Amino acid sequence: MTESSPKTLLDVRDLGVAFDSEVGAVHAVNGVSYALREGETLGIVGESGSGKSVHVLAMLGLIPRPPGRVTGGEVLFAGRDLLALPERALRKVRGGQIGFVFQDPMSSLNPGMTVAAQIIEPLRIHLGLDGRAARARAKDLLDLVRIPNAAARLDQYPHEFSGGQRQRVMIAIGLSCRPKLLIADEATTALDVTVQAEIIGLVQELKREIGMAIIWITHDLGVVAGIADTVQVMYAGRILERGPVDDVFRDPRSAYTLGLLRSLPDLSRGRAGRRRLHQIEGAPPDMRHPPPGDPFAVRNAYATPRCLAERPPLAQAPGAAPGHLVAAWYDLPARLAAEGVSR
Amino acid sequence: MLRFLVQRLALAVPTLVIASMIIFTLQQLLPGDTATALSGEERDPEVIAFIRQKYHLDQPLPVRYALWAGGVLRGDLGESIRLQKPVLDLVVEKLPVTLELACLAMLVALVIGVPMGILSAVKRGTAADTLANGIALWGLSVPNFWLGILMILLFSVHLGWLPASGYVSPFESLSENLRSMAMPAFVLGNAIAAVMMRHTRAAMLGVLGSDYVRTARAKGVSPLRLVLRHALPNAAIPIITLGALEFGQLLSGAVLTEQVFSVPGFGKLMVDAVFNRDYATVQGVVICTATTYVLLNLAADLLAAFVNPKLRRA
Amino acid sequence: MSHVGSPRPGVIGAGTGLPPATGLAPATPPRAEPGPFRAFWNRLTARRSAIVGLVIVVALILMAVFADWIAPYDPIATDWGAIRSSPDWAHPFGTDEVGHDVLSRIVFGARASLGAGLTSVALAVALGLPFGLIAGYAGGILDMLIMRLTDALLAIPFLILAIALAAFLGPSLTNAMVAIGLSATSTFVRLTRAQVQAVAAEEFIEAARAVGNPPWRIALRHILPNIVPAILVQATLTIAAAIIAEASLSFLGLGQQPPEPSWGSMLNVAKNFLEQAPWMAIWPGASIFLAVLAFNLLGDGLRDALDPRQRT
Numbered sequence: 001m002t003e004s005s006p007k008t009l010l011d012v013r014d015l016g017v018a019f020d021s022e023v024g025a026v027h028a029v030n031g032v033s034y035a036l037r038e039g040e041t042l043g044i045v046g047e048s049g050s051g052k053s054v055h056v057l058a059m060l061g062l063i064p065r066p067p068g069r070v071t072g073g074e075v076l077f078a079g080r081d082l083l084a085l086p087e088r089a090l091r092k093v094r095g096g097q098i099g100f101v102f103q104d105p106m107s108s109l110n111p112g113m114t115v116a117a118q119i120i121e122p123l124r125i126h127l128g129l130d131g132r133a134a135r136a137r138a139k140d141l142l143d144l145v146r147i148p149n150a151a152a153r154l155d156q157y158p159h160e161f162s163g164g165q166r167q168r169v170m171i172a173i174g175l176s177c178r179p180k181l182l183i184a185d186e187a188t189t190a191l192d193v194t195v196q197a198e199i200i201g202l203v204q205e206l207k208r209e210i211g212m213a214i215i216w217i218t219h220d221l222g223v224v225a226g227i228a229d230t231v232q233v234m235y236a237g238r239i240l241e242r243g244p245v246d247d248v249f250r251d252p253r254s255a256y257t258l259g260l261l262r263s264l265p266d267l268s269r270g271r272a273g274r275r276r277l278h279q280i281e282g283a284p285p286d287m288r289h290p291p292p293g294d295p296f297a298v299r300n301a302y303a304t305p306r307c308l309a310e311r312p313p314l315a316q317a318p319g320a321a322p323g324h325l326v327a328a329w330y331d332l333p334a335r336l337a338a339e340g341v342s343r
Numbered sequence: 344m345l346r347f348l349v350q351r352l353a354l355a356v357p358t359l360v361i362a363s364m365i366i367f368t369l370q371q372l373l374p375g376d377t378a379t380a381l382s383g384e385e386r387d388p389e390v391i392a393f394i395r396q397k398y399h400l401d402q403p404l405p406v407r408y409a410l411w412a413g414g415v416l417r418g419d420l421g422e423s424i425r426l427q428k429p430v431l432d433l434v435v436e437k438l439p440v441t442l443e444l445a446c447l448a449m450l451v452a453l454v455i456g457v458p459m460g461i462l463s464a465v466k467r468g469t470a471a472d473t474l475a476n477g478i479a480l481w482g483l484s485v486p487n488f489w490l491g492i493l494m495i496l497l498f499s500v501h502l503g504w505l506p507a508s509g510y511v512s513p514f515e516s517l518s519e520n521l522r523s524m525a526m527p528a529f530v531l532g533n534a535i536a537a538v539m540m541r542h543t544r545a546a547m548l549g550v551l552g553s554d555y556v557r558t559a560r561a562k563g564v565s566p567l568r569l570v571l572r573h574a575l576p577n578a579a580i581p582i583i584t585l586g587a588l589e590f591g592q593l594l595s596g597a598v599l600t601e602q603v604f605s606v607p608g609f610g611k612l613m614v615d616a617v618f619n620r621d622y623a624t625v626q627g628v629v630i631c632t633a634t635t636y637v638l639l640n641l642a643a644d645l646l647a648a649f650v651n652p653k654l655r656r657a
Numbered sequence: 658m659s660h661v662g663s664p665r666p667g668v669i670g671a672g673t674g675l676p677p678a679t680g681l682a683p684a685t686p687p688r689a690e691p692g693p694f695r696a697f698w699n700r701l702t703a704r705r706s707a708i709v710g711l712v713i714v715v716a717l718i719l720m721a722v723f724a725d726w727i728a729p730y731d732p733i734a735t736d737w738g739a740i741r742s743s744p745d746w747a748h749p750f751g752t753d754e755v756g757h758d759v760l761s762r763i764v765f766g767a768r769a770s771l772g773a774g775l776t777s778v779a780l781a782v783a784l785g786l787p788f789g790l791i792a793g794y795a796g797g798i799l800d801m802l803i804m805r806l807t808d809a810l811l812a813i814p815f816l817i818l819a820i821a822l823a824a825f826l827g828p829s830l831t832n833a834m835v836a837i838g839l840s841a842t843s844t845f846v847r848l849t850r851a852q853v854q855a856v857a858a859e860e861f862i863e864a865a866r867a868v869g870n871p872p873w874r875i876a877l878r879h880i881l882p883n884i885v886p887a888i889l890v891q892a893t894l895t896i897a898a899a900i901i902a903e904a905s906l907s908f909l910g911l912g913q914q915p916p917e918p919s920w921g922s923m924l925n926v927a928k929n930f931l932e933q934a935p936w937m938a939i940w941p942g943a944s945i946f947l948a949v950l951a952f953n954l955l956g957d958g959l960r961d962a963l964d965p966r967q968r969t
Contacts, residue, residue, distance in 0.1 A: 060561070062560055062561060064552070091565065092563060093563075094560065094562065094563040095562035095564075096563060100558070100561035100562075102554060102557065102558055104554060107553065107555060108557070108558045109558065110558070110559065111555070111652065112576045112651075113572075113576075121559070121564060122562040122563060125564065125565075159653050173558070173562065
């Protein structure tokens with residue numbers, strides 16, 4: 001990105017989220033902080049339970065409460081703290097300045113409403129459009145997401161669309177009010193590989209037309225490589241590594257990121273290439289009792305005694321590109337070099 | 344839609360045929376000579392002979408059933424020994440009264456049960472939810488004939504606001520008709536309201552937790568619109584189909600409610616027939632009740648299909 | 658089988674927001690879990706409403722069993738000197754139109770109500786369970802026949818069927834029990850069949866079949882224990898319905914015959930004396946309500962304790 005003066009659009013500071021359960025509170029998100037510039041595409045990667053989806057849902061008041069609750073922090077969006085906004089004001093932000101695309105296009109569209117009715121809804125709420133104008137806009141939006149014969153399909157129900165088309169409809173809804181930020185939560189996970197590529201291509205085209213910032217949440221590092229400017233790796237409710245996508249892929253500093261990279265067959269090279277579909281052993285920690293140190297330490301072959309005892313801060317990785325941050329006590333490049341692995 | 348209708352009908356017909364066999368076979372339970380037993384209080388040999396001939400009691404059971412079922416299909420439900428009238432005439436006379444009572448009771452159940460269920464689902468885990476569940480448990484547990492007696496004690500005996508009994512036809516005076524039906528309809532609707540509340544709550548909880556409701560919230564939809572436009576129409580399908588099963592409870596309950604408030608309907612006809620050993624009438628009423636119940640369920644299935652866009656277009 | 662508390666092992670963690678285990682070794686050692694019955698008991702007693710239900714049920718059963726010791730008077734002894742006397746120290750619940758002590762009749766009436774509730778449901782389970790097992794496990798034409806028959810029985814509303822049966826069998830408490838039991842049977846056939854089909858699809862049944870167990874052994878040793886929880890819950894809730902049904906039949910005059918006491922038949926008489934002796938109507942109805950409420954509370958509690966998936 002070569003923007004002249006990139007203004008901060010979203011500033012997340014020390015966000016924490018917990019879910020109360022019969023067996024104690026589950027700390028799903030713990031002290032997450034990061035910033036997103038206008039027009040930036042951020043890829044957030046992690047396995048399920050890493051807090052990657054929950055923390056964005058919590059920002060906008062979309063987690064079920066109870067049992068969910070925000071335990072602390074602030075989220076500045078265009079200068080206002082979303083967490084402090086009353087529900088009514090937050091509704092103005094949701095679907096207006098921030099659009100959403102959810103994972104499963106089968107279940108994320110209302111089966112009992114026509115596609116037109118579902119696209120028009122945010123137009124009426126946020127832009128005050130109604131009647132003919134709203135319908136015309138809905139048709140334009142279906143055109144925009146490349147659904148052929150849009151006018152004829154407006155009055156159809158979701159079950160009359162294919163999976164890929166439904167996700168296009170979701171994207172049309174997400175973009176309907178020209179948002180400053182589009183949040184895509186596992187938007188292509190439920191789709192076939194070919195449809196997945198089409199949807200990613202579409203989103204990149206639309207980004208060029210509209211210029212919104214994007215948060216792309218996925219468990220698939222491969223998807224991030226194709227779409228993001230910045231990548232952020234989350235684990236057990238924390239950010240383990242974050243930086244420009246090229247730099248993180250070329251020079252990972254967290255053992256977890258390395259493990260994720262090694263599980264991508266087409267990106268593995270050298271000796272690692274022979275260990276195709278490498279799997280990270282072990283299970284994530286019990287989030288009712290988060291470990292005191294580095295949450296990944298118990299699964300990490302490079303962990304030091306300090307990793308188990310003390311939590312590493314997220315800080316600039318020495319010798320890496322500016323803005324490439326890592327939370328680790330161990331020095332991954334040095335350890336890999338000692339093993340004789342060249343990356 | 345048409346295929347769906349045909350499918351449902353194809354299921355309903357054998358159900359009713361087998362039900363009629365069961366109902367017909369009931370008379371085999373009668374102790375002693377069937378003809379003598381069927382004649383009830385009468386011991387007139389002429390009547391017994393008439394019955395023996397009428398029911399073809401000299402024939403084997405399957406033949407008797409076939410002859411009887413043929414009659415039923417032609418609208419011949421037999422003769423009421425006691426009233427010397429065709430059973431069909433009695434049924435046609437009494438059925439509208441019970442249907443009015445059942446419809447009013449269903450209205451009470453819907454008006455109380457559905458909003459309460461929505462409220463308790465939306466306010467899950469709050470005091471309002473606990474209260475609504477408590478009321479539902481009360482409604483499920485209180486025997487409706489006792490509730491009827493208590494209401495008569497309060498509203499008729501003590502306050503004198505409503506008549507304790509005495510049915511007035513709506514064609515005579517609609518206001519008097521509603522006054523006489525108010526307590527029976529409430530008593531009968533009470534238990535169904537509790538069931539509807541539970542069904543509505545469960546269906547709404549399911550829908551409110553769905554992905555598309557989250558999508559709607561992500562669009563900035565207001566809570567009221569979320570419930571009424573997004574959640575309720577989708578919850579309506581299970582509410583309708585499960586609610587229709589309660590018609591059975593409604594028809595069962597009507598027997599007791601009619602007894603308590605002396606409403607001259609189906610239930611009263613049946614109980615009077617039972618005590619007068621008027622077995623043809625009992626069988627006729629049961630057949631008609633089963634048919635009504637199956638038809639009401641069929642209607643509810645069609646209504647649910649109409650609400651569901653997937654089936655409406657098919 | 659250790660599946661009493663969790664018919665599908667592995668789904669307990671679902672929905673708690675906990676991440677699924679993906680690797681080999683758990684990060685934290687699993688804590689010792691209590692035995693299945695103990696866990697069930699803990700879950701049941703964690704709900705105050707279930708305990709209330711259980712306590713009332715036990716109290717009512719004790720009242721029915723020890724009625725001879727508890728009741729202050731003979732329930733069918735008439736006292737012509739005290740007809741429809743309002744509640745006082747001698748007769749705390751008053752007396753009825755022939756001078757029966759209402760309290761004593763309530764105490765003895767528990768026998769008819771609870772007895773009918775338990776007996777008729779026992780009959781319904783005894784008939785419904787085998788037919789449901791056959792329908793669910795054997796399938797084919799047998800299944801089809803049994804299902805059509807239950808469809809037909811379910812097309813006749815419960816109480817209407819019970820009244821019709823009682824009418825043809827003749828009015829008596831025993832016949833009322835039989836009528837209620839037969840009317841409730843189809844519910845258990847359906848439930849058993851659905852449960853059997855669900856359990857039969859599980860892998861451990863596949864495994865039992867693979868090692869050469871005969872069908873009857875699989876049905877009785879492997880499937881039956883796994884469907885007991887669902888049957889138990891349904892039975893408890895059906896007892897509540899059966900108590901109302903017995904009271905209804907007795908209220909109509911088709912159940913317990915006078916002078917033997919039953920809560921339903923007491924109400925039948927009481928409705929003729931509402932203005933003069935309202936206490937005759939209050940206590941029997943309150944007793945039915947309490948008994949039905951208790952079984953409903955217990956049934957709801959059992960369902961929640963036995964099947965965490967259906968928790969409301």
